[in-house]
Amino acid sequence: MLAKKLELKGVTVNAIHPGHASTQMTQPTTKISKFIMSRISITPEEAAKTSIFVASSPEVEELTGRYFKKCQAVKSHKKTYDITLQKQLWDLSEKFIEEKL
Numbered sequence: 532m533l534a535k536k537l538e539l540k541g542v543t544v545n546a547i548h549p550g551h552a553s554t555q556m557t558q559p560t561t562k563i564s565k566f567i568m569s570r571i572s573i574t575p576e577e578a579a580k581t582s583i584f585v586a587s588s589p590e591v592e593e594l595t596g597r598y599f600k601k602c603q604a605v606k607s608h609k610k611t612y613d614i615t616l617q618k619q620l621w622d623l624s625e626k627f628i629e630e631k632l
Contacts, residue, residue, distance in 0.1 A: 532617045534596030543595040545585050546607070550600075552578035 534544040551557070553572035559565040584602040585591050591599075598607035610616055 532621045538595065543591075543593070545591065545595065545597045545599060547581045547585055548598070548600040549578040549581055 537544055550573045551568070551571050552575050553568065554575055557568070557572070559568045581599050581602050585599050591597075594604065597604040598611070599605070
């Protein structure tokens with residue numbers, strides 16, 4: 532929704548999934564979670580690649596309203612395309628921000 536709102540202002544808005552990075556914040560606490568995380572986690576440097584790519588690549592310069600994973604524009608979950616849900620989330624976010632100000 533933000534991408535649509537800023538479309539005519541020349542501002543691009545994209546979302547990224549950095550991956551499951553192994554950081555101090557994500558340290559597993561059980562043996563099974565340690566085992567699983569050791570198989571699926573990536574380094575913080577690897578996780579940063581998509582953010583850096585989207586922020587700096589000329590290939591992405593004109594793209595807006597996209598979802599990136601592993602430096603590729605991919606489809607996000609089907610619910611993210613629901614205009615009604617987008618509006619509800621936008622309205623709730625505005626309400627939350629107004630309450631906090």
